[in-house]
Amino acid sequence: MSVTTVDATSSHILDNPAWAALTGPHAHFAERIGRAARYHQDVAPFHAVSDEDDPRAWADLARLVGPGGTAAVRGVTEAPDGWEVVSLGHGVQLVDTSLRAEPDPEAVRLGPQDVPQILDLIARTEPGPYRRRTVEMGTYLGIRHRGRLIALAGERLRPPGWTEISAVCTDPDHRGRGLATRLVRAVAAGIKERGEHPFLHAAAANTNAIRLYESIGFTLRCRTVFSLVRHTGAAALERTA
Known part of the structure; x- marks a missing residue:
């Protein structure tokens, strides 16, 4: 399949859209601890961290989901210490x-x-x-x-x-x-x-x-x-x- 990419450097907010939504227009749907947030589970299954390279964000997400808890996140192929990847899905934006x-x-x-x-x-x-x-x-x-x-x-x-x-x-x-x-x-x-x-x-x-x-x-x-x-x-x- 041939696809054409678009220069969206001005649209970097889309690199982490769930976080931007949960800390912006959808904040009223959010459960948040510091650098981690998720939608109320009867609204959507999505979670987000402010920066996937920040250990503090993952620590906050751990507190949010609890031991053994799962999180649906974007852009993560290798989980940090204390986490494991259960499944991966490839997509396009x-x-x-x-x-x-x-x-x-x-x-x-x-x-x-x-x-x-x-x-x-x-x-x-x-x-x-x-x-x-x-x-x-x-x-x-x-x-x-x-x-x-x-x-x-x-x-x-x-x-x-x-x-x-x-x-x-x-x-x-x-x-x-x-x-x-x-x-x-x-x-x-x-x-x-x-x-x-x-x-x-x-x-x-x-x-x-x-x-x-x-x-x-x-x-x-x-x-x-x-x-x-x-x-x-x-x-x-x-x-x-």
Whole structure:
């Protein structure tokens, strides 16, 4: 697959988007100890440290998750002392460079009352992690057919000045109609209306999705790794001032 990278040196905040969101626009969803933070577990499964090379940040994360606790973090391939990598997932981060954003007349705003249908669609399509209160992270839009939710897209991480488009999925019986593209454009319209920039993540192996996103105006910014790490309790790190 051929991909084009984009110079995003001015967008370094996206190097650690969960931390930027949890200490910024999503601070009200955060549990934080010093240099480590995580979303409330019924909102999202993500954790973040201020600097993955700072032992003090990992010590704070250890306190946050407790002995034997796990953390879903970005950009870590080798765990520091006192931690082990449980699993790795390779992904890509794409940013909007020429997306045509526009509202969709069939798209409806989804809320807490729609969570059962959202979770049902998520379970059938597996676009990524979604929790009971994820819908509160931003605007989620859906398209229904005969009362049933058949397509979904919404807003997840919100580092200052940026909003991630996530949970893009379509019922298998209704694919091939461009519903996902329409919802991505509609969600992006709301993001741009606030003066923010859309970005998104995709699994590196999902080349079809990456091609689709590139075809509608997203450009690869970087490749990344998503890791699940476990605090082993060994070689416990002492926090230093």
